[in-house]
Amino acid sequence: MKSKKWIAMLLAGGQGSRLGELTTGLAKPAVPFGGKYRIIDFPLSNCTHSGIDTVGVLTQYQPLVLNHYVGNGRPWDLDRNFGGVSVLPPYQGKDGGEWYAGTANAVYQNIQYIDHYDPEYVLVLSGDHIYKMDYSRMLKYHVEKKAQATIAVIEVPWSEASRFGLMNTDEEDKISEFEEKPAKPKSNLASMGVYLFDWKLLKQYLIEDELDAFSTKDFGKDIIPKILGDGKSLYAYRFEGYWKDVGTVESLWGAHMDLLDDVPGFDLNDPHWKFYAGNANHAPQYISAEANITQSLVNEGCIVHGTINHSILSYNVHVGKNTIIKDSVIMPNVKIGNNVTINNAIIASDICIEDYAEIGSTSPAAEITVIGDAENISYVATNEKSRIK
Amino acid sequence: MKSKKWIAMLLAGGQGSRLGELTTGLAKPAVPFGGKYRIIDFPLSNCTHSGIDTVGVLTQYQPLVLNHYVGNGRPWDLDRNFGGVSVLPPYQGKDGGEWYAGTANAVYQNIQYIDHYDPEYVLVLSGDHIYKMDYSRMLKYHVEKKAQATIAVIEVPWSEASRFGLMNTDEEDKISEFEEKPAKPKSNLASMGVYLFDWKLLKQYLIEDELDAFSTKDFGKDIIPKILGDGKSLYAYRFEGYWKDVGTVESLWGAHMDLLDDVPGFDLNDPHWKFYAGNANHAPQYISAEANITQSLVNEGCIVHGTINHSILSYNVHVGKNTIIKDSVIMPNVKIGNNVTINNAIIASDICIEDYAEIGSTSPAAEITVIGDAENISYVATNEKSRIK
Amino acid sequence: MDNVIGVINLVNEKQYLKELTSHRCLSAVPFGGRYRLIDFTMSNFVHADITKVAVFTKEKYRSIMDHLGSGKEWDLDRRNGGLFILPPTHPDELIKGDLQQFHDHIEFFNRSPEDTVVISPGHHVCKMDFQEIVDHHKDSCADITVVYKDFDGESVDKPIYHKYSIQNDGRVKNIELYTSPEQGDSVGLETFVIKKDLLIEIIKTCCENGEYDFLKDGVKANLHHLKVNSYHYKGYFPFIHSISSYYKSNMEFLNPELAQTFFYDTWDIYTKIKHEAPVKYSITSKVTNSLVANGCDIEGTVENSIIFRGVKIRKGAVVKNSIIMQKGEIHEGTYLENVITDKQVNITSEQVVIGDSIPRIVKKADVV
């Protein structure tokens, strides 16, 4: 058995409580995105294109959907003989199972898994960002800088900087200070949640951190500050390109809208960097004689009789006659009746919207309306107009 | 997504405490067998040959080795797009993880997994038997008999019958009574631990049994008696052929010896029913000029300088000069020095046996000697003769 | 069905579809926005749990091989069974008939433990339930079961169909080879169920006697001493035997009810996955009554058309009553009507291309 140069550990345990009803029964990385994908498809596809063929997916909540979705890893080319993708729920010790206590603890609990591949480097990724990134360039940078740990950073507007974990760096981009959401930012280089470590170093810190009763067992809060405090060689890798955290309803909606620009901030259809998705077999979409679709992304499996403007329809969405959908995201398997109006909304998977429903508001000040899981919201069939929210 | 006619649930959670040191750090189904295989290869290969392409492996103890071994399922042709093999550790609810409380509870906890495939039938298998069985014949029988549940049985000698779960049947092989290890057997039809159920029926009983505070949550002790007590249509399917429980050191050793008969009780090399194994790539074995091998099975990767009689050498076993091995089972990656004697023994994986060691006894009355995990027994290099056990 | 081998027989294919079959075999012709004709038979096998499928190819089978690959998309990349592509063993010789090629690969049949074989061509657009047909075959204790349908296609100007006379009890009384059927005639769908041992016997006996046609020499010649039964297929089935009927049967899927029942209400049709993004509609796009597949980028007008994967329709372009196959690009200001463009066609800007009742075909990778 050979060893691997590097492997990735993907933190897919987030409950995504800020996504509200969209994550009931679903881990955040399994949330649908872009009409065809789930969020986890983005880091997984990035791994494949970067030449990483071994990915441990650390799950916690509701792993069944992710388990079935990831399956044997084939859609992402991760069905490897040695390596490939593995879903890793919390380890069951002899005394019963324990939750992962934090991101660092999640990786700590899988030291044995990682050591099986004897990697030189370990890339730690999050499961809640939309971006296209060639991690192999980051590795090259890491090696060139003789770094022991490298954190990918992106310049954010100064006005928003205080929402992020920020790196203060010297002129060589060596990190001198890390501040988690400081009130007065000294830097606008925000951590992207993409960390590259020499595995020997990381392992040692994980073991030490585990013994530290005061630690919250978190990469950003504990591991990185400790490595930095010990004067290790820690570098910032500047990423240029589209990157978006989709951890809130607003950012999830916004990232969708970014796909609809004339020159989209983020191109899903780059032939050299395709994003892979599971369950990708659907019939072609049928656009009826009455339909009118502009500035939208519509996936296969859809049947559209209505008007779709500046919106995204995922697979197997049916849209009835005289229905108008604007500035909205419709997740998979949603059936929308006739004469419905939907504005500035996200409709979760498997929902059925009855005729004449009106969802969302056109007011620019209004929040994004979320219609959650089918099990939580039921629409009573009615001939009356029904108004939701 | 289509539904499956049938799927298998393989109970691989046994700690195998009766196998002693052989299962330290290893679930019982992961114990090596036959020089090349692990016990789990037998039910998995049987599934593949029987046309079952979806197998849930219910693990409990030490799942990492099984996880890596099962991997994407490719060696067993179980790397399917829909279905395939999945390792299923106990489910982590919001309140943290719980052990599987019994065999029935293990399947109960995975009802959602099974329902995903919407199968008509579910086959429940154990992970600690060596046999070659075409389950599709059992299914045919089950359908012909219009059974709701069918239990595979094998005739055992009356003298041993009281060690088994026994079926009393009518002339149609309909089961009238089930007795777990009765003192006075009324039948010699022993349960093989292979159950076939109509899934709807089984699901209902699993749910009811889960609510029963007095139940031990076991198929043999709880589910089968309840189904029987309710007068359901329960049939015995008579299996003819080799079947051996390898849950004890003696039976594990005995099953190995069965492979060495002139006309073996159990043929590993049937071209129409190959047993699949992972990690099957090793160099050809080298048999030196001083070697002498008779009545033995020797796997690839071995280097043999000594005398091997009526024994089994697994892959990557090295045997030094003037060493004599008789009536023994050597598990993978064992290095045996020069002038060693081994009789009636099982040597676990990764052990290193120093020169001049003497292991085991030639006395017919002696027990089988087990040399356990490398981590537990260390051999100090010595020029003196060292005698173990 | 564990005991059944699926055979897709491309040996008898004719090049009905002119330019569309000039560089690919009939079964590899694109259909319905994202499929190749062979996908329908392949998916019917998947649906029936037939996991050992042999494709007997004849000529120009490279695109079929590319398309099927290792069989992954149909879950047929298996060690046990799975997909077998069995090409002609003597490419230079004229192939004398399907039985000859079965004979060249007789070992495939000999080695298979399965006892029943379903033979089907690779270019039928239909959802045939092979499980039901095999059950019918077994229940009726037939030696061979043939599948037929009442002819309801466009009238045929060449004698290319085989007419069956069926007795009341379902047995086949006579087979009339190479006819031009009338509406309602019982027309054979070149689909058979047969015991494997009998098939092997027919292959051997016929080839020894210099007879190489399965239907003529294996079935028709044996009508009297074998029990040849029939299965009456009544599902959707377009008879495709010309560019015109090919075009019409594509266009039929613009009927949303047919699309619904065919694509959604029964089992899935699997095809090669290409990982394209969802269709992108721009602010200027105007699409009505059309099927569109993923990877398309639509800025122009599309009416009553079928648009395959990865097509670009630029601003001001108009596509009407047309079929645009994969990776076509229709540039600014161009007008297409009653046109079929093959793969990777590039229609430059400000062109006008109009077909008549028989659509005009633009050949693969042409630039117009």
Next chain:
Amino acid sequence: MDNVIGVINLVNEKQYLKELTSHRCLSAVPFGGRYRLIDFTMSNFVHADITKVAVFTKEKYRSIMDHLGSGKEWDLDRRNGGLFILPPTHPDELIKGDLQQFHDHIEFFNRSPEDTVVISPGHHVCKMDFQEIVDHHKDSCADITVVYKDFDGESVDKPIYHKYSIQNDGRVKNIELYTSPEQGDSVGLETFVIKKDLLIEIIKTCCENGEYDFLKDGVKANLHHLKVNSYHYKGYFPFIHSISSYYKSNMEFLNPELAQTFFYDTWDIYTKIKHEAPVKYSITSKVTNSLVANGCDIEGTVENSIIFRGVKIRKGAVVKNSIIMQKGEIHEGTYLENVITDKQVNITSEQVVIGDSIPRIVKKADVV
């Protein structure tokens, strides 16, 4: 190595191994008890993490295709990269040279984003560290790096090797094509590292000028205006160019030290998995100084021999100084010495087959 394409070039293969290459190409010849020659190069690519490998086949490549399959065993069944088998596109024409075939598949190179190509033949038994060679290539800023070795093989009676003159700084000064080398001569191993863009340029320019040989027209002709550097390979490498040298290099692996260092102390050699049981030795078996692969059933005597997978050696049979390829069966009381039996040979009972210093070959599937 993410940025590297591996090319296995079978176009220049000669049929050195007579009967053993009469129905298969050289790279498909069995070797060492369970391998085919191509396994060594394939595994060297796997070891170097080169996950895009193109095999340019020439003739009789069916057994190579069967053996490599979808590339599963080498973990090369990938959507991104993986294994590409690129056969001659004009099977009827005489192939003019490797560059012609590279040209026929130029799209493969054009479409690949990788920037470096390693070219190797498919019949070398060696463990060459391509990672090290590519690093050497890049560190020396060479346009092309050629790999050579000091000749230490059996003397060659036909001029089949290429001799390199190497300067002190490692640059190649001259290449003498088709020579019979003396001991110690720097002999080319037909292994090259080259930038992809340069390779494409060479392919195009040469083919335009009617030149089709990579080494002669692409490397040698450019020695003066390209930086052609060299890598001195010093590892184990048998020069196999005749039945006799093939036989001897097999037998060398009966040296346990060589077997140990070659098979165990470095990286694994992958080959097709066949799921055979361990070797079964009966009470009458007597095996000494031999390599034996799985699936064998040994009741007789085996001495100084190499026994491939699935061989049966019956009671009283004696096999000495021989190579028995896969699925051979040697019946009761038969005596073999200095013999190579190809696949599936059946030597009936009480035969005596003896070769001399050049071993006798029993052809594939022969019954003796």
